[in-house]
Amino acid sequence: MISLNINNKNYQVEVEADVPLLWVIREHVQLTGTKFGCGIGECGACTVQIDGEAMPSCQITAKEAEGRKITTIEGLGEGHPVQLAWIEEDVPQCGYCQSGQILQAVSLLAANPRPTDADIDAAMNGNTCRCGTYPRIRRAIHRAAGKPGQGGKP
Amino acid sequence: MSWIINLSRREFCKSGALLGGGLVLGIHLPAGLAAAQEAKTAAPIIPNAFIRIAPDDTVTIIINKSEMGQGVYTSLPMLVAEELEADWQKIRIEPAPVDPVYNHTQWGGIMGTGGSTSVRSSWEQLSKAGAAARIMLEQAAAAVWNVDAQSCRAENGFVVHSDGKRRLSFGALAEKAAQLAVPQDVAVKQAKDFKVLGTVKKRLDTPEKTNGKALFALDVMVPGMLTAVVARPPVFGGTVVSVDDTAARKVAGVKDVVRIDRGVAVVADHFPAAERGRQALNIVWDEGALAGLDSSIQLQQYRETAATPGAVAAQRGDFTAGLARAAQKIEAEYHLPYLAHAPMEPLNCVADVRPDGCEIWVGTQLQTTDRNAAAAITGLPPEKVILHTTYLGGGFGRRAVGDSHFVSEAVQISKAVQAPVKVIWTREDDIRGGYYRPAALHALVAGLGADGMPVAMRHRIVSQSIVKGTPFEGGLMKNGIDDTAVEGASDSPYAVADFLAEYHMAPAGVPVLWWRSVGHSHTAFVKESFIDELAHAARQDPYEYRRKLLAGHPRLLAVLDRAARKASWGKASVPGAFQGIAVHESFGSFIAQVAEVSVDKKGGVKVHRVVCTIWANHL
Ligand code: FES
Ligand code: FES
Numbered sequence: 008m009i010s011l012n013i014n015n016k017n018y019q020v021e022v023e024a025d026v027p028l029l030w031v032i033r034e035h036v037q038l039t040g041t042k043f044g045c046g047i048g049e050c051g052a053c054t055v056q057i058d059g060e061a062m063p064s065c066q067i068t069a070k071e072a073e074g075r076k077i078t079t080i081e082g083l084g085e086g087h088p089v090q091l092a093w094i095e096e097d098v099p100q101c102g103y104c105q106s107g108q109i110l111q112a113v114s115l116l117a118a119n120p121r122p123t124d125a126d127i128d129a130a131m132n133g134n135t136c137r138c139g140t141y142p143r144i145r146r147a148i149h150r151a152a153g154k155p156g157q158g159g160k161p
Numbered sequence: 162m163s164w165i166i167n168l169s170r171r172e173f174c175k176s177g178a179l180l181g182g183g184l185v186l187g188i189h190l191p192a193g194l195a196a197a198q199e200a201k202t203a204a205p206i207i208p209n210a211f212i213r214i215a216p217d218d219t220v221t222i223i224i225n226k227s228e229m230g231q232g233v234y235t236s237l238p239m240l241v242a243e244e245l246e247a248d249w250q251k252i253r254i255e256p257a258p259v260d261p262v263y264n265h266t267q268w269g270g271i272m273g274t275g276g277s278t279s280v281r282s283s284w285e286q287l288s289k290a291g292a293a294a295r296i297m298l299e300q301a302a303a304a305v306w307n308v309d310a311q312s313c314r315a316e317n318g319f320v321v322h323s324d325g326k327r328r329l330s331f332g333a334l335a336e337k338a339a340q341l342a343v344p345q346d347v348a349v350k351q352a353k354d355f356k357v358l359g360t361v362k363k364r365l366d367t368p369e370k371t372n373g374k375a376l377f378a379l380d381v382m383v384p385g386m387l388t389a390v391v392a393r394p395p396v397f398g399g400t401v402v403s404v405d406d407t408a409a410r411k412v413a414g415v416k417d418v419v420r421i422d423r424g425v426a427v428v429a430d431h432f433p434a435a436e437r438g439r440q441a442l443n444i445v446w447d448e449g450a451l452a453g454l455d456s457s458i459q460l461q462q463y464r465e466t467a468a469t470p471g472a473v474a475a476q477r478g479d480f481t482a483g484l485a486r487a488a489q490k491i492e493a494e495y496h497l498p499y500l501a502h503a504p505m506e507p508l509n510c511v512a513d514v515r516p517d518g519c520e521i522w523v524g525t526q527l528q529t530t531d532r533n534a535a536a537a538i539t540g541l542p543p544e545k546v547i548l549h550t551t552y553l554g555g556g557f558g559r560r561a562v563g564d565s566h567f568v569s570e571a572v573q574i575s576k577a578v579q580a581p582v583k584v585i586w587t588r589e590d591d592i593r594g595g596y597y598r599p600a601a602l603h604a605l606v607a608g609l610g611a612d613g614m615p616v617a618m619r620h621r622i623v624s625q626s627i628v629k630g631t632p633f634e635g636g637l638m639k640n641g642i643d644d645t646a647v648e649g650a651s652d653s654p655y656a657v658a659d660f661l662a663e664y665h666m667a668p669a670g671v672p673v674l675w676w677r678s679v680g681h682s683h684t685a686f687v688k689e690s691f692i693d694e695l696a697h698a699a700r701q702d703p704y705e706y707r708r709k710l711l712a713g714h715p716r717l718l719a720v721l722d723r724a725a726r727k728a729s730w731g732k733a734s735v736p737g738a739f740q741g742i743a744v745h746e747s748f749g750s751f752i753a754q755v756a757e758v759s760v761d762k763k764g765g766v767k768v769h770r771v772v773c774t775i776w777a778n779h780l
Contacts, residue, residue, distance in 0.1 A: 022431075023413065023433075026431075026433045027433065030431060030432050030433050033380075034388070034431045034432060035431075037382055038373070039373070039376075039377075039379075039380035039382070040372070040373020040374070041373070042377075042379070042505075042506070042554070043379065043432075043507065043585075044505055044506075044507070044588065045588040046587060046588060047588070050505070050588075052505060079373065080372060080373035081372070081373045083372070084372070085368070085371075085372045090371045090372060093367070093371045094363070094367050094368055094371055097363055097364050097367055098367070098371075099230075099364070099366070099367055099370035099371065100230030100231070100232075101228075101229050101230030101504075101505060101506070101552070101553060101554050101555045101556075102230070102366065102369075102370030102375050102552065102554070103377060103504075103505040103506045103552075103554030103555060104505050105370050105371060106373050109371060135505070136505070137503060137504060137505040137555050138230045138505070138555065
């Protein structure tokens with residue numbers, strides 16, 4: 008039995024200790040906003056926040072996540088400034104990568120409230136978007152940082 | 162006799178609960194009726210299949226195209242809203258079930274999404290559905306007010322009377338409107354009158370794609386559902402000789418191991434257990450005919466093939482004679498690799514096979530074929546197979562498979578274990594799993610006249626056929642030419658008097674499939690690279706060179722000129738960078754790009770900037 012704190016709620020899950028957190032979140036807790044894309048830490052689709060830091064949930068085991076504060080996209084609710092910026096800039100296409108992108112962006116802005124294009128590119132580097140929404144992601148992050156109209160241009 | 166029959170109130174009520182009460186222009190037609198309609202040649206207007214207006218004024222547009230990021234859940238409602246005069250804030254969307262009424266208007270008898278056709282092929286159908294529903298609402302208002310319908314006009318979700326005093330909302334009129342006959346002869350707006358089309362609307366699917374609620378097939382959870390992964394052959398076309406699943410069955414959480422047509426499935430409570438079970442399988446494979454397949458050998462074979470004449474895909478004048486007269490001869494060869502689609506959401510499918518029916522949740526681009534495949538496997542009549550189209554985490558053609566393999570796997574496994582099953586492909590399964598954009602070898606020869614302009618050109622393509630042996634062969638293959646292999650090359654717009662395009666169908670084996678833009682994904686690159694070689698040989702500016710060869714193609718010229726102007730052609734904005742230009746038409750859109758690229762001392766290429774112009778207007 009492993010106890011996890013996800014989005015400020017405690018869950019007891021019957022799962023082997025070395026199962027990746029990603030699958031516990033998706034299959035046991037059934038919060039499916041966190042996505043599976045590669046399982047090897049390469050795509051960022053599974054990004055969650057652990058104690059405020061964005062990281063790929065496929066690369067941490069359920070056991071390692073015990074006692075830590077896990078935030079998934081569902082934990083952001085619907086009115087987080089980054090989500091609103093995402094809506095304003097109409098970022099998603101297929102949408103599959105966007106939970107991870109948003110959580111990564113939230114962490115970036117917490118650490119760096121006024122990121123430059125270069126800061127954004129560096130911080131978002133591990134989050135692949137197969138649809139190529141990168142220019143709008145940049146613009147949305149600038150917007151959430153209180154600088155609408157920036158980014159996304161060559 | 163009209164082929165449109167509104168369902169009666171009573172019939173509506175039968176399924177009203179399903180729709181959450183409220184009615185109107187709702188309910189898709191029963192399969193039998195729709196099939197009868199399909200048999201008629203004139204396309205009927207069927208607003209009730211696409212538009213449902215509820216008493217609370219919400220207008221639900223039923224979408225028969227798969228949303229995979231291209232925006233059909235917004236663009237198609239715009240087509241309806243334009244003619245319906247709906248309030249955009251009240252528009253909702255709902256994926257269509259599988260029914261002949263939702264068949265693609267150009268694909269003869271199947272429902273599906275692909276080929277950059279969604280807006281083009283739905284334009285008339287949805288515009289007319291919107292217009293017909295609007296007329297019915299206006300007529301309903303006229304009846305309520307006991308006035309001439311001509312004095313009633315829909316605007317922004319209401320019908321208003323010309324006296325300026327009376328108005329009723331669509332929701333208030335819907336039930337009455339649904340009793341009326343559907344007008345079959347409706348006029349649609351001219352472009353100058355558009356209010357919705359041509360404006361920027363926020364995507365209707367954006368909010369749920371920012372809060373984790375958008376449901377992809379991988380997110381579907383059904384009570385009692387098991388999760389499966391499949392061990393597929395290490396070589397395409399391989400088969401299982403024997404399986405030792407003793408160790409796999411001992412893995413905690415593994416429920417069953419079953420043989421299916423494409424390999425061995427491990428079924429478990431959860432994905433990690435299924436994956437561990439698969440790793441514990443001991444399978445002896447017969448690797449089959451392709452065991453020795455090698456890219457370099459294949460390339461050599463393609464080269465040898467390219468040295469011989471192929472099937473003629475296009476011909477103008479006399480290439481051989483033209484080349485003989487030329488002042489200069491240029492040759493080039495281009496080799497393009499297999500490419501995986503790699504949609505962000507790995508392939509997956511949920512199937513629940515029961516004795517009395519089958520339910521499927523899948524992100525697919527070909528609903529009807531997938532539904533029929535499930536019917537064939539289960540022995541159920543097709544109408545007992547309910548297929549739910551979820552969001553697709555990317556498609557790019559990978560989810561439009563004529564053989565329905567990723568649906569068939571799930572159906573076979575669910576049938577075998579008698580429980581709902583979700584089959585998950587890992588990223589490795591996805592990349593190794595085939596169905597690639599075919600590798601291609603292009604061999605080109607051109608003759609230049611004394612002025613440096615091309616007088617003769619031959620473009621030969623060797624590649625596997627995407628459509629050969631599939632349900633699409635009839636429509637897309639003629640006289641040995643797979644149109645999807647030569648499109649963009651055989652129809653080159655460049656004015657070359659003696660022109661010949663040829664195709665060699667390479668041996669089948671590696672599973673190949675349409676990958677976004679299909680043939681154009683290689684032909685555009687080759688056609689444009691080669692014309693650049695010719696300009697270079699002629700010592701001419703590649704932009705001006707193209708211009709001279711494109712007289713009579715105003716749209717191509719327009720985008721080319723604009724890209725050159727916007728990019729300040731001839732003057733790269735980045736010091737030390739060079740500019741390159743290209744222009745192409747595919748699927749009715751005209752595109753030109755200017756790229757600024759630099760090459761470092763080690764040969765590393767850096768793309769600094771790409772200026773792109775597109776003409777994608779209503780033709
Ligand atoms: S699924 Fe975790 S990084 Fe790709
Ligand atoms: S929106 Fe499709 S992968 Fe990012």
